[in-house]
Amino acid sequence: MEIERIKSDLIDRMSRGEDIESITDRIGEEVDSWLPVYNNDIITEWHNMPNEYTDRGSEELGATEYNIIKLMTLDLYLYYTDVISEIIEEIKEEKKEEEYNALYIDDVKVLESKKFNI
Numbered sequence: 001m002e003i004e005r006i007k008s009d010l011i012d013r014m015s016r017g018e019d020i021e022s023i024t025d026r027i028g029e030e031v032d033s034w035l036p037v038y039n040n041d042i043i044t045e046w047h048n049m050p051n052e053y054t055d056r057g058s059e060e061l062g063a064t065e066y067n068i069i070k071l072m073t074l075d076l077y078l079y080y081t082d083v084i085s086e087i088i089e090e091i092k093e094e095k096k097e098e099e100y101n102a103l104y105i106d107d108v109k110v111l112e113s114k115k116f117n118i
Contacts, residue, residue: 001045001080006034007087014091024088031080039069046072053079
């Protein structure tokens, strides 16, 4: 999974006007768009994901098909959901910091202008 690529894509979409809350509301669609499709890619990603996601998909999402690729995909779905949720929270925090810094800079400018009677 290319975490930086996902983050970059989300930031790019937000810069074009997409709201972070609408992305959050559609987290399932977001995850689906990043999940690998081809068996080789599914196997590679599954092997690269943290072990705590192994076999969770079938338990938490309820698998009716017990083909190994389907089970791996369910595990990956949970993993991608967590990773994308973390990225979204990180973006929200960065945005809050930027807004705070912008307010702080504006306050400093106001204080300086009053100090020097500008």
